[in-house]
Amino acid sequence: MSDSIGMPRVRVATTSLAGCFGCHMSFLDMDERLLELAKVVEFDRSPLTDIKHCGPCDIGLIEGGVCNAENVHVLREFRRNCKTLVAVGACAINGGLPAQRNHLDLGDCLQQVYVKRDGIEEGGVPDDPELPLLLDRVHPIHEVVRVDYFIPGCPPSGDAIWKFLTDLIGGRTPRLAHPLLRFD
Amino acid sequence: MGGKFLFDGQPVPFEEGQTILQAARAAGHYIPHLCWHPDFPPHGSCKLCIVKVGGRHVSSCALPARDGMEVESNTPEINGERRALLQMLFVEGNHFCPSCEKSGNCQLQALAYELDMSSARFAHFYPDRPVDASHPDVLLDFNRCIFCELCVRASRDVDHKGVFALTGRGIRKHLVVNAESGRLADTDFAVGDRAADICPVGVILHKRVGFALPIGERKYDEASISTVAMEKGE
Numbered sequence: 001m002s003d004s005i006g007m008p009r010v011r012v013a014t015t016s017l018a019g020c021f022g023c024h025m026s027f028l029d030m031d032e033r034l035l036e037l038a039k040v041v042e043f044d045r046s047p048l049t050d051i052k053h054c055g056p057c058d059i060g061l062i063e064g065g066v067c068n069a070e071n072v073h074v075l076r077e078f079r080r081n082c083k084t085l086v087a088v089g090a091c092a093i094n095g096g097l098p099a100q101r102n103h104l105d106l107g108d109c110l111q112q113v114y115v116k117r118d119g120i121e122e123g124g125v126p127d128d129p130e131l132p133l134l135l136d137r138v139h140p141i142h143e144v145v146r147v148d149y150f151i152p153g154c155p156p157s158g159d160a161i162w163k164f165l166t167d168l169i170g171g172r173t174p175r176l177a178h179p180l181l182r183f184d
Numbered sequence: 185m186g187g188k189f190l191f192d193g194q195p196v197p198f199e200e201g202q203t204i205l206q207a208a209r210a211a212g213h214y215i216p217h218l219c220w221h222p223d224f225p226p227h228g229s230c231k232l233c234i235v236k237v238g239g240r241h242v243s244s245c246a247l248p249a250r251d252g253m254e255v256e257s258n259t260p261e262i263n264g265e266r267r268a269l270l271q272m273l274f275v276e277g278n279h280f281c282p283s284c285e286k287s288g289n290c291q292l293q294a295l296a297y298e299l300d301m302s303s304a305r306f307a308h309f310y311p312d313r314p315v316d317a318s319h320p321d322v323l324l325d326f327n328r329c330i331f332c333e334l335c336v337r338a339s340r341d342v343d344h345k346g347v348f349a350l351t352g353r354g355i356r357k358h359l360v361v362n363a364e365s366g367r368l369a370d371t372d373f374a375v376g377d378r379a380a381d382i383c384p385v386g387v388i389l390h391k392r393v394g395f396a397l398p399i400g401e402r403k404y405d406e407a408s409i410s411t412v413a414m415e416k417g418e
Binding site: 093100137149154 | 312
């Protein structure tokens, strides 16, 4: 990627909703290419900057599916502010591991984990008002907002994320072909 | 009496009785498929092998080749329709590749790669389909069934046991086990059966061999399904 001194940098925001931060770790797996990326990109809201709210951005990268009310708010904030919104990883695309609870009753799940589990004496489902309310089902992000691109993988490799971002920033239509396109 | 037809503009010879798919494969042209298997008669249910002949959609696994046919297969239009069929299969079941033992060896997944499917596009159903782990050697994970009926056909026509069947219609269609209890352990199904190795996806899984092959060495990790299918005749 060419150096673009004087050019406005591409603003990128990232977040993890119902994810494990594995996709963010994979982002770091771009290794020294991060330095290349840093020449043309600046970060808005992201675990890398610790900025709490997203401003106007060019690219939003979303890891994880939508499992609670806060996820919905964050996702909508990203959609409002990002010109291009990208679903990164299996959970953002199809719910992934958190969605394995989707065929179970949410109340039964909470009872099983916080009340009925062996070894719990005085259990109780956490109800602190600080805690975001859970949705009855975990949703892929495209069921909540419009999504422009998808990068599958659990997680997508650093190579896949690099290929996608350099294509997008370089003005090419991003395309991940086999074997960069992977669902696991 | 054989002859020649045009496959994506290229002449393909055929012998009397060959289907479009058989003749195309013999000439080195891959057509995507899920329910078709070289050892079994055509089934025509998955519709991944659709091609256009004279402007009409047909299942290439079932339609006999005819002299002078003009067949369109590898076009953006037809591949787009095939991708939509795959996306519907993905949302209809529970296909979580990262936790599936079949990942890397799965035809559904490999076809999704082949046809550039990056998301399932539609809303997911997340159906409730409990697994059957009753058999000592084989696990049944119904979450991944795509209703190709290859296990039904293999068990009925090759093993002569009739262990599997599809029941219900439309969205309630599902795979069942032919035992009063409905459990695989209560049938004469055996790990050496043809039906035990026929599933193109991750429903019929041998126990104690999961994730034996590391990522990178699995069937479709490096080579695409079109390459593997043409080289190994699968």
